[in-house]
Amino acid sequence: MFESTLLIRRQSAPGWLSGLCYFGGLASGLGLSALLLMFMGVSSTDLYQEFVVQTFMTLQGLDQTVTAAIPLILVGLGTSLSMRVKFWNIGIEGQLWCGAMAATWVSVNDVGPEPVRLWLMMFAAMAAGGAWIAIALAMKLAWSVTEVISTLLLGSIAFFWVQHMLFGAWRDTVTGFPTSPSFDSAERLDLLGWGQVHEGLWIALTAVAVCTWLTDVSRFGLQAKAVGANLRTARATGLPVLGTVAVFVLGSGALCGLAGGVIAAGTEYRLSQSIGAGYIFSGIVIAFLARANPLGVFAVAVALGGITTAGGVLKVFYGISEAAVLMVQGLVLLSVLAAQLFSEYRLTNRRPV
Amino acid sequence: MMSKIKTLLKSPGSHKAGGRPPALLLQGIDKTFDGKKVLSCAGFRLEWGEVHALVGENGAGKSTIMNVATGVYAPDCGKVIVDGRDVPLRNPADAIVAGIGMVHQHFRLVGRFTVAENVALALGGAGRRCSIGEAAHLIEEKSGELGFSLDPNARVERISVAEQQRAEIVKVLLLGAGIMILDEPTAVLTQGETRGLLSLLQRLALAGHAVVLITHKLQEVADHCDQITVMTQGRTVLDAAPMAVTTIAQVTQLAFGEVKEKPPVQMGHFGDELLRIEDLEVGDGAVTLEGLTLSLRAGEIFGIAGVGGNGQSELVACLNGLIRPLDGRIVLTGLDLTNASPAQRRKAGLRIIPADRFDSAMAGDLTLSENLTLTSLDSGRFGPWWRMSRKAMIRDAEKSLKDFNVLGGTPETKASLLSGGNAQKVLLARELSAGTRVVVAHSPVRGLDVRSVNAVLDLLAESAKEGAACLLISEDLDEILHMCSSVAVLNRGRLSAPLSGADLNPTRLGELMVGHV
Numbered sequence: 001m002f003e004s005t006l007l008i009r010r011q012s013a014p015g016w017l018s019g020l021c022y023f024g025g026l027a028s029g030l031g032l033s034a035l036l037l038m039f040m041g042v043s044s045t046d047l048y049q050e051f052v053v054q055t056f057m058t059l060q061g062l063d064q065t066v067t068a069a070i071p072l073i074l075v076g077l078g079t080s081l082s083m084r085v086k087f088w089n090i091g092i093e094g095q096l097w098c099g100a101m102a103a104t105w106v107s108v109n110d111v112g113p114e115p116v117r118l119w120l121m122m123f124a125a126m127a128a129g130g131a132w133i134a135i136a137l138a139m140k141l142a143w144s145v146t147e148v149i150s151t152l153l154l155g156s157i158a159f160f161w162v163q164h165m166l167f168g169a170w171r172d173t174v175t176g177f178p179t180s181p182s183f184d185s186a187e188r189l190d191l192l193g194w195g196q197v198h199e200g201l202w203i204a205l206t207a208v209a210v211c212t213w214l215t216d217v218s219r220f221g222l223q224a225k226a227v228g229a230n231l232r233t234a235r236a237t238g239l240p241v242l243g244t245v246a247v248f249v250l251g252s253g254a255l256c257g258l259a260g261g262v263i264a265a266g267t268e269y270r271l272s273q274s275i276g277a278g279y280i281f282s283g284i285v286i287a288f289l290a291r292a293n294p295l296g297v298f299a300v301a302v303a304l305g306g307i308t309t310a311g312g313v314l315k316v317f318y319g320i321s322e323a324a325v326l327m328v329q330g331l332v333l334l335s336v337l338a339a340q341l342f343s344e345y346r347l348t349n350r351r352p353v
Numbered sequence: 354m355m356s357k358i359k360t361l362l363k364s365p366g367s368h369k370a371g372g373r374p375p376a377l378l379l380q381g382i383d384k385t386f387d388g389k390k391v392l393s394c395a396g397f398r399l400e401w402g403e404v405h406a407l408v409g410e411n412g413a414g415k416s417t418i419m420n421v422a423t424g425v426y427a428p429d430c431g432k433v434i435v436d437g438r439d440v441p442l443r444n445p446a447d448a449i450v451a452g453i454g455m456v457h458q459h460f461r462l463v464g465r466f467t468v469a470e471n472v473a474l475a476l477g478g479a480g481r482r483c484s485i486g487e488a489a490h491l492i493e494e495k496s497g498e499l500g501f502s503l504d505p506n507a508r509v510e511r512i513s514v515a516e517q518q519r520a521e522i523v524k525v526l527l528l529g530a531g532i533m534i535l536d537e538p539t540a541v542l543t544q545g546e547t548r549g550l551l552s553l554l555q556r557l558a559l560a561g562h563a564v565v566l567i568t569h570k571l572q573e574v575a576d577h578c579d580q581i582t583v584m585t586q587g588r589t590v591l592d593a594a595p596m597a598v599t600t601i602a603q604v605t606q607l608a609f610g611e612v613k614e615k616p617p618v619q620m621g622h623f624g625d626e627l628l629r630i631e632d633l634e635v636g637d638g639a640v641t642l643e644g645l646t647l648s649l650r651a652g653e654i655f656g657i658a659g660v661g662g663n664g665q666s667e668l669v670a671c672l673n674g675l676i677r678p679l680d681g682r683i684v685l686t687g688l689d690l691t692n693a694s695p696a697q698r699r700k701a702g703l704r705i706i707p708a709d710r711f712d713s714a715m716a717g718d719l720t721l722s723e724n725l726t727l728t729s730l731d732s733g734r735f736g737p738w739w740r741m742s743r744k745a746m747i748r749d750a751e752k753s754l755k756d757f758n759v760l761g762g763t764p765e766t767k768a769s770l771l772s773g774g775n776a777q778k779v780l781l782a783r784e785l786s787a788g789t790r791v792v793v794a795h796s797p798v799r800g801l802d803v804r805s806v807n808a809v810l811d812l813l814a815e816s817a818k819e820g821a822a823c824l825l826i827s828e829d830l831d832e833i834l835h836m837c838s839s840v841a842v843l844n845r846g847r848l849s850a851p852l853s854g855a856d857l858n859p860t861r862l863g864e865l866m867v868g869h870v
Contacts, residue, residue, distance in 0.1 A: 006427055008386065012770055219730055219738040226727055229716035236673050236705065236713040237727045238696030 007345045018343040025339025026289075029332035036327065042318050050313050055306040063195025064312075067267065069305030070197075071096075071259040073204040075279050076286030076297040077211050078129075078255035083292045084215060084224045085248045086231075091136065091151030092256045092283040094158035095129035096276045099257025100264045101162060102128035104180050104271040107187045108170060114186045121187060122203070122261050129257015130250045132158060137249050141242075155280070166273060180271040189266040200266040207255060211294035214251070224248050256283070281326065285333045304329065374437030376401045376532050376563035377422060377453070382431035384417055384587075391417050391587050392428070398582075398593045399532065404554050404564045405593070406574040408608050409584035410802070415567050418584070419534050423455045424448035435532070449479050454530025458537050460521045464510035468492060468520045471509060475524050488527075495523050499553060514662075515546040522553075533557065534565040539573060541662060544863070551577040571601050583607045624651030626686075627822040628703075628791045633681035635664075635671045642667055642846045645681070649791060649822035654813065656837030657826040657848070658862050661796075664846040665826050666708065669795045673705045674698050675713065685791060699728060702790030706797050710780050717769030721759075722750035724768050725783050757782040758808065774805025781809065785816050792816060795826045810836060830859055842866055 034047055042050075054061040075092050082089040089095075102124035106112070112120045136154060139145040166178040174181070189199040215221040223244040226234045234241050256279075263275045286304060290296030311325030377399040384392040392414045399405050409415050420426045422433065424442035433442055435451045442448050448455075462471050473488035483491075489505035496503040496519070503519050504512075512520070518538060525533060535554070539547040554564050555577060566578060574581060574596070581599055583591035590607050591599075628649040635642040642664045649655050659665065670676045672683065674695040683690045685701045693701070707713050715724045726735060726746050734749065736742035750764035757778045762771050771779065777797065784792065794813060798806040814836065817823045826843075827833050833840055839853035842865035849865045 012767065213739075217740055219735075219741050222723060222726065222730070222741060225723065226716055226719060229718040230711070232675065232713040233711075233716050233727075236675060236695050236707075238694065238699045239727060239730070240696075 006348050008348060010344060010346055013343040018340075021339045021343040022336060024342075025336035026332065028339070029335030032335065033328040033331050036331070037314070037320065037324065040318075040320055040324060042314065042320065046318070051306070051310045054313065055310045060195060061309065063197050064309045065302065065306045066201065067196040067198070067305075068308045069302045070200040070204045070266065071263050071279065072282055072286060072301035072304055072308075073298055074207060074255050074259035074262060075283035076290065076301045077207050077294060078252045078259070079283040079287035080290065080292035080294065080297055081211065081214075081248045081255065082133075082252035083287050084228055085245050086228045087137070087140075087245065087249050087252070088148045089133065089136075089151050089249070089252050089256075090148050090280065090284075091133070091153075091155040091158075093276045093280045094151065094155030095132045095253045095256035096260035096263075096279055097155075097158040097162050098128040098132040099125035099260030100271050100275060101158075101165065101260075102257065103261035103264050104165075104170065107183045107265075108180060114184075117187055118189065118265065121265055122258060125257045125261025126254040127257070129260065130254040132257070133249055133253025137246070159276070162271065162276075163273065166271065170271065172270070178273065183265060183269045187265060188269055189262065196267065198266040200262040203258070203262060205298075207258070208294050208298050211251075211255075211297075214247075215292075215294060220244060220247055278326070281329065285329050288333060289336055373401055375399060375434075376436055377565075378432070378434040379418060379422060380432040380434075382418060382421055382433075383429040384414075384421065384426060385429055392421075393587045394431075395584065395587060396589045396592055397422070399563050399565060400580070400593075401531075401563050402558055402561050403579040404558045404566060404577060406578040406581045406596070407565055407567045407584070408569075408571070408574060408581060408604060410608060413584040413608075414587040415584055416536060417587075419455065419536065419565065419567065422448070423453055423534065446479070449528055449530075452529055452531040453534070454525030454528055454532065455534040456518070456521050456525055456536065456538060458540065460517050462509045462517060462521060462524075465508065467506050467508050468503060468512075468523075469505035471520065472505075472524050472527055475528055479528055491527055492520075492523055495526060499523070499526075499556070501549070501553070514541045515543075515550075518542070518550070526557075531561075532563045532565070534567070536567045537569065538566070539568065539570060541660070543660075544866075547573070571604060574604070575601050623653045624820065626650050628824070629682075629684045631682045631684070633668075633671065633683065634679045635667045635676060636679050642671070645846075645848045647824075647841065647848065647851070649824060651820050651822055652817050653839075654817050654823040654825055654837050655851070656833040656840035657824065657843050658830060658833050658840055659828065659843035659866055661828050663843050665795060665843060667846075668843070669705060669707055669793060669826065670713075672698075672703070672793050673707065673713065702788050704784040704789050704792050706777075706780060706784060706792065706794040708795040708799065710776060711769070714780055715768050715776065717767065719768055720765050721754065721762055721768055721771070721779055722746045722764035724779065725750045725753055725764075728783055729786075753782040754779070757812075772805075774801040774808070777801060777805065777809055778812075781812050785812060785821075789816060789821050791822045791824070793824045793826070796828065797825070798829075798832060799827075806832075830862060833862075834859070 037047060038044060055065050056062060075096065078095070079089060079092060103121040106117065106121045106124050111117070132154060133151065136147045136150040139150050140147050166180065170180040172179050172181050191198050192201065215224065223239050226239055227241055227244050231241070259279065260276060264271055268275050282304060286297055286300045290300045307325065307328055311328070314320040315322060375398050377397065379395070379397040382392050382395045383390070395414060395418050397418055407415050407419070417426065421428050424445045424447045427443070433440065435453065440447070440451045442451065463474065466474065469485050469489040469492060472492055473483055473485050476483050476488065492503060492505040501519060503516065503523060509517055509520065518541070538550060542550060551573060554566065558564050558579070568574060578596050580593050581591065581596055581604065582589060582593055583604060585608060591604070626648050630645060630647050633642060633645040645668065647655065657665070667676070671678050674693060678691060681691070685703055688701050690698050690701060690703065705714070711717050723746070726749070735745045747764045754762065754764065759775045759778045759782070761775050768776060768779065792813065797813065798809050801809065810832070813823055813825070825833060825836055834857070839851045840857055840862065841851045842849040842862060844866060852861060
């Protein structure tokens with residue numbers, strides 16, 4: 001059957017076609033996920049109840065969705081920024097851990113006066129995330145070390161560092177568990193009075209606005225686009241390549257670090273070994289599905305927050321494993337990426353020779 | 354094993370045509386790339402025992418039709434008949450089995466392997482495994498038969514281009530190719546090497562092979578080919594005419610249209626020195642530039658002739674600030690730019706038109722207005738750094754596209770969608786803007802259609818007339834002789850003394866290009 005099928009690269013794809021492919025891929029990914037979950041024993045009405053009604057249409061479900069989405073927005077934005085300059089930041093979790101550690105360090109040592117301590121924690125988180133990715137950036141610039149490897153391995157180092165602190169200096173003396181002592185109330189992001197949703201929402205929305213300005217309004221946006229599209233051309237036309245790459249890559253690390261700080265100060269109120277798990281995958285999924293567009297990141301992160309919330313419910317009430325929730329993310333991403341084939345290539349039949 | 358390989362590799366019968374069906378017959382071939390028709394009802398007929406020239410402009414469809422014959426592209430419709438049999442060529446492996454071999458412009462050899470290892474690799478890939486020793490034996494035998502020596506144990510990256518080409522030819526023959534297609538094989542060779550190759554091809558034809566020679570060089574065609582096919586715009590306009598009854602003038606007119614004698618552009622009244630290059634030494638890649646010195650005056654178009662690959666790209670990359678020279682100086686009106694950044698060079702008025710515009714001048718995925726804006730972001734014309742004005746970008750781009758007569762695109766079109774000629778005009782619109790003092794143009798009209806060629810050369814001449822100095826680096830002697838009043842030749846990384854006046858003639862340039870000084 002495929003003997004006579006030809007794949008022909010399109011010179012350009014019209015907007016409606018790439019839109020159709022995108023949403024077609026999204027729909028088939030969600031459909032496949034639904035089939036998978038039904039195969040695992042969740043009935044179709046339950047799926048609808050849990051994924052659509054409970055997570056997005058009830059106030060209580062929606063607050064959980066939004067709470068889950070706050071750090072997702074930040075890591076999604078972080079991944080998008082580095083993607084814009086073709087710097088593959090696979091070490092999102094490492095920067096996130098460093099951010100959470102820096103915020104915890106400020107809290108544990110009571111750095112600065114209490115009224116501004118929370119802000120100090122957030123700035124420390126950003127600085128730590130930026131510094132952690134700066135190591136990978138410096139190694140790439142100085143010795144051409146590929147960032148895929150360096151950021152990934154730096155992620156492991158950061159996690160071991162967290163464990164070192166939690167089993168050592170920062171171990172909670174009250175409970176004896178390997179978690180940091182609980183943050184004081186002045187060191188916590190205030191709840192907004194709607195379930196678990198906290199001030200981190202404003203931080204995330206500000207980040208969306210700043211990234212939109214950076215990529216779509218400021219001069220940096222076009223410079224980054226040129227660097228991402230053709231590095232040699234960017235160099236030869238005299239663009240400030242180094243400065244542009246630094247802004248986007250360090251910004252990426254800072255946002256991921258900020259996500260760590262927001263999780264620690266907004267939902268957990270302490271540093272533990274489990275707060276950063278899974279964000280590496282979510283960050284990449286969100287950035288790709290949003291095509292590195294900040295407003296898209298916001299939408300996709302909220303949707304993914306819903307999946308996470310519903311996944312939590314499924315886990316408790318239907319005995320579905322955590323892995324199944326990750327599978328849903330993976331299926332959706334793969335479907336959307338696979339569907340891009342049809343916007344890039346045209347399928348035709350070879351005419352009989 | 355050896356004997357089995359040998360019988361498989363036996364060359365086809367050495368009789369000429371006599372009642373045998375044509376070696377290769379392509380009929381009514383259509384090929385469309387996403388709505389763009391590159392071949393329409395094209396045909397090609399190759400007989401055994403002949404050297405057949407395939408001639409045409411860039412983009413005429415020569416490479417495409419030969420890619421159909423070697424299974425790289427599937428035709429939309431049409432017939433491919435090899436030695437009288439209708440063979441389906443679904444992929445290059447099918448073509449090898451059918452006995453069709455191609456020597457590409459970029460050789461398909463592994464640089465770090467020896468010649469014998471490359472041959473063993475290729476034979477193994479075609480399902481005929483043999484040891485490296487056996488391959489070495491086969492190579493010695495075959496090269497002896499062809500009348501040249503080729504060391505089977507030499508590493509490919511260490512031998513000259515001409516030797517690599519021989520290795521490629523031997524490899525293709527050992528794969529069992531009765532039909533051999535060579536894409537611009539003489540472009541990389543010196544004159545002596547070219548003569549050797551062409552007589553080798555004639556000997557192969559005498560031995561019964563069928564040889565296709567894709568070329569631009571009409572003298573080679575006249576001297577060494579038996580038949581000729583000419584293509585223009587995806588059609589076969591002269592189908593397998595015997596060379597004996599065809600004149601070069603006929604071919605030229607069919608392939609390239611009317612060629613008019615153009616008056617020289619340069620008059621010889623130049624201003625002050627603008628660019629001086631002193632003892633430049635660049636060692637990056639295969640060719641090392643050594644002791645390169647030249648001086649450019651305002652209003653002058655200085656030509657650098659020479660076969661590509663003799664240091665041209667290295668010189669341009671070095672002037673562009675992409676690679677650092679090992680030694681020497683680049684000075685623009687007293688300002689030392691030797692170690693300046695690309696932005697500083699640009700500010701000083703140095704503008705580069707590289708040979709591959711999508712490698713280091715434009716980004717195909719950016720729109721035309723974005724590409725046009727890249728070099729003047731900090732001019733303030735497009736708003737402050739914290740707020741780019743898209744409107745101003747588009748307005749500027751619209752004006753540039755209109756002024757430089759760019760067709761087929763709006764400011765919002767992606768640059769990769771433009772034709773070569775129009776993309777080049779966009780680049781010139783950007784580089785020949787205000788503040789240009791020195792323009793370095795490397796093969797600025799290669800691959801363009803006649804009308805774009807004239808437009809681009811006129812733009813360069815005009816910019817010289819307005820007082821810029823222009824360095825024209827090109828392989829095309831006609832272009833250089835038309836544009837420049839003094840010309841030097843770049844050969845193996847060394848620049849000859851400039852020629853001008855009566856010394857400046859094709860014969861003398863040709864001698865310098867092949868190194869007979």
